Amino acid sequence: MLAGVFRPRLAASVGAAFAVLTFLATVFLWYRGGGDAVDVAWAPAWDLRFAVALDGFATMYVLLASGIGFLVLVYSSRYLPLHLEYEDRPESEMTRFYGFMLLFMGSMVGLAMAQDLILLFVFWDLTAVASYYLIGYDRHDPDARASALMALLVTGITAVLLLIGALLLYAAYGTFSVPELAERVKPGVLLSVAGFLTAVAAFAKSAQVPFHFWLPRAMAAPTPVSAYLHSAAMVAAGVLLLGRVYPILQESQFLMDTLIVTGLLSIFVGGIWALTRDILKQLLAYSTISQYGYVVFMYGLGGKYAAAGASFYVIAHAMVKCALFLTAGAVTEATGEDKLGRIGGLRKPLPLLAAASGVASAGLAALPLTIGFFKDELFFEAALEKGPLFAGFAVAGAVLTFAYVWHFWGGLFLGEPRDETSKPPATFVWSVAVLAGIVLLGGFFVEPFARLAEAAGAVSYGAPTSIEPAYRLDLRTENLMAAGTFLLGTLVVVSRPLWDWVAPTASWLGNVAGPGRLYEEAIKGLNRFSDYVHRLEVRDLRSRVAAILLPAGVLVGAGILLTPTIQAYRVGEVGAQDLPLLLALVAVAVAALATTFSRRHVTLALVLSSAGFVLALLYAFLGAPDVALVAVLVETVLTLLLLGASKLIPYELLRRQAELPLENRRRTVFFSVVAGAFAFAVVWGTLSQPAAQDILPEEYVRLAPEAHAKDVVTAILADFRGLDTLGEITVVALVLLGVATFLNRGRLP
């Protein structure tokens, strides 16, 4: 991003260079033996550790994130200038894009390597924030903003569930560290609840049913963002979480069943809707939902195939899906259209793209000679181990996948050409070709990918796993299932006119009664409620204050009358040395009374401030010079503010307001008397019976000399409660940002 400040076009190269470095570093570390870890206890009082480790699982995801990230950055170096030019935006916006992409990549790397649940949560939310800015990159487009908000809300709210799950586990087992928890957990209700909450967070992030509705909307993002976030990175974070806490989830059969059910639902919902989509990216979005359903399903099946097979699936899918998204971007660039219905026959003008995306599509549909074949082979093996029913589901899912992949690729590249197409930039086509090349390579040399997946699976499963994806030319069941898939798939494709009516009905049903609708209604309801409360409250400042004071006073009064607290009130004795204090208190009381009689605004401001200054004097008498100093300063600033505000209001208005008679005099007097009596009773009662033990201030006083301080108050602010102060000044800084932005009419100054 720094490079981008000087010359926007450089940002892409810098970003790509970092991605490559990360990739190479990870490969290097893995070959050296892996397992490097950093473990720093940054808040040992709360058992929080900054624990990151490059184990097999982390390696896989980091390689994915950085490798695919590199390709996407190369692609966007060409895509972004065109995109910005098309929308008439300045080139400097490019730095924002690369900054957030790198932030996202970094948080994915951190997420993959985190071994501590709280650290995991921090990186999780960081990815959500980065994705908000990336999805809403086209700021002027309200649809993009709404989609970004939807993604943020869905993943952010469920992230809180993750935190709750982590805290539950900590409360039970005393640690946040994942490896330690894996050893200590025992099956039980607590485990099921905590695991369920974590699983829900993972489902929302990976867009599984019923939290899937944000992903199609998020397609409003620029193509590179979709290619990265919604194929390989952000949605992968959800299954990353599942894999990371798998040792904990494994212990509960309930959780495993939940995974299976959710996975199956997502496979079918995603698959059916993908068949019916016309807009390219939406089809791919539903495909992602379906494919991650496969992964969740495999995790739910348990056993050795689950962990390693699921990881292998993630690798294969990421490459394939990214290639397809980039293809969609290239096609849109070439034809200017993004709907399948309006594009066709592109194999003649764009042969290389057709071939490359053909390979990628074959990978998605699990055709032989691509890495996709193995991903489905492992899937079928895992399903078979569970039973014939699951095998049936597996085949059905694969058939759907085959069908919609054909729909996609065939719709784009087969058939008759429509309008004229221009050639997309070479970079686009080459990025797709590279990915397709890897997919093809994986079809022949699957070893490296299998080893990677096994390493990842070993961490998830807790024991070494081995998968041997290979071409076995015999009549074993998996091959039969694969063959059956292709046959049935072709049948489905060919018989399209028969079932074409199913899909629109299903999607209409989903729109009317689905979770997306629920979300929208909830947001609308919240807005309406907020408006209602606002109308109720902001009618009149006096009524608003009275609405709080009156019930408080009544409740306290009732409490005092109904409970025997009379003996709690004591009147102490007054000595000669207390005389100045008494005089000051009397002065404050007189000032307070005077405020009720002054009608002019400036007088009111001055009388209020005089009460404040006398109170500051009181603090000085009571031996609290720091408090007195702060009180004087705050009072000065407030007085200046009040006077300044009254200067801004036109003089005529102030004069007329001052001369108006006070309306509802009796009601105001009543409220004031009740509020005053309430405050009086509470303060008298509290001061008559000071808290029995006040050990904390004594502790501070005792420890102050060790903190090299003679003034305890300063020591408390900067040292003992330093973190509180840090939080407070962060809030102050945010307020400054808010004030400046607000006064600058919503633009950052």
Added chain:
Amino acid sequence: MKHVSGEAGQTTSVMTRTVAKLLFLPTLVVAAAILVKGYAQPGDGFSAGVVASLGVVLQYLAFGRKEAEKLPIVRYAGEIAFFGLLGALLLAAAPVLLGDPVFTHYPPPGSDVIYLGTLELITAVLFDVQVFLLVFGFAVGSVRAIARTIADEEEYQGPDATDARTGDLAKEEGR
């Protein structure tokens, strides 16, 4: 009394302006003093920040917006605030790199402290300085933003702004 715009230099007297100019540097020095003596005597970063910003507000009152904005500390008030915040965050995070829990202060209890007169060179005082920067930046930044908005509005609406606003507000009242 006519409602005057930010050009207060026209209605304030010579005496006010002279006193304001004379008081500016001493105010900043007092603020610095409060800041550094905080650990031995009453005073902390917050009070120092408020005193310093009051000195700047005095300049605004006496000389008006245009003159006051020529001061560099007013122009960079926002940056000052955020540097203060950044410094505070770095101070909190740095101990982690050295292996200690977050926000540990150096020198640790029991060891010697280097004194510069009565000023102790410890990280807690550095933290106070960051708080000072932030509070000062916040107060001056807010004042500057508000002053600019008022000036822009008056420019936009012209010298009849007062009457326009009176009219609008009167209509609201009569309702």
